[in-house]
Amino acid sequence: MERNETNDIQLLSPEESEGAPADVPSFEEEFSGRRRGPDLKLPLGLLITFLLIGGVGFFLWRYLAEGPSGGTLILNEICTANHESLVSETLDTPDWVELYNGSNRDLNLKDYGLTDNPKQSYKYRLPDVTLEAGEYLLVYFTGGSEAADADPLCTGFGLSRYGESLLLVDANYNLLDSVEVPALEPDVSYARAADGSWGYAIRPTPGEANGEDIIPAWN
Numbered sequence: 001m002e003r004n005e006t007n008d009i010q011l012l013s014p015e016e017s018e019g020a021p022a023d024v025p026s027f028e029e030e031f032s033g034r035r036r037g038p039d040l041k042l043p044l045g046l047l048i049t050f051l052l053i054g055g056v057g058f059f060l061w062r063y064l065a066e067g068p069s070g071g072t073l074i075l076n077e078i079c080t081a082n083h084e085s086l087v088s089e090t091l092d093t094p095d096w097v098e099l100y101n102g103s104n105r106d107l108n109l110k111d112y113g114l115t116d117n118p119k120q121s122y123k124y125r126l127p128d129v130t131l132e133a134g135e136y137l138l139v140y141f142t143g144g145s146e147a148a149d150a151d152p153l154c155t156g157f158g159l160s161r162y163g164e165s166l167l168l169v170d171a172n173y174n175l176l177d178s179v180e181v182p183a184l185e186p187d188v189s190y191a192r193a194a195d196g197s198w199g200y201a202i203r204p205t206p207g208e209a210n211g212e213d214i215i216p217a218w219n
């Protein structure tokens with residue numbers, strides 16, 4: 001038997017090579033990137049990244065908007081030496097604290113508490129009153145008179161004009177806000193500036209947005 005060794009290896013002509021397997025990339029395809037299968041994962045990875053960033057961003061936005069307790073009822077302005085800053089027909093010139101609903105929803109304040117004693121969260125309980133988003137509520141530090149005892153927005157305890165702490169808690173013992181009120185001159189309030197820091201207001205604004213002329217507390 002003769003064996004033709006030249007037939008063992010056969011070279012294909014260009015026409016014959018057109019039938020080559022389709023999954024073998026050509027030189028041009030390999031370097032043009034058109035056939036890179038893993039590219040499909042890139043948009044998916046980006047999508048997941050964007051979703052994660054968006055989720056974290058949304059959480060931070062809600063946290064900053066509403067605070068850790070889910071609502072930003074805050075102590076906004078306090079006057080412990082009221083002579084003329086606020087005059088009431090029934091309560092005369094009571095000291096006062098202004099609460100502000102900084103959240104984006106109405107808050108029912110039933111059984112929220114104000115106190116000057118951390119060991120007694122509910123020295124005063126707020127009545128069943130709803131404070132709309134962005135609105136202010138005045139509570140009066142007075143008691144003992146017939147009018148004050150009949151007014152559900154009177155605390156029945158007072159704050160010293162020489163300085164004292166004040167704490168605000170929700171109905172579930174969560175501390176919402178607190179402040180160390182310094183000694184105050186008559187008709188000067190301790191108020192939050194637009195950035196949330198505390199300072200002295202020469203022109204108190206009971207029941208209204210605080211002014212822009214608040215003197216920082218560290219001066």
Ligand SMILES: [Ca+2]
Pocket residue numbers: 076077098204205206207208209210211
């Ligand atoms: Ca105010």
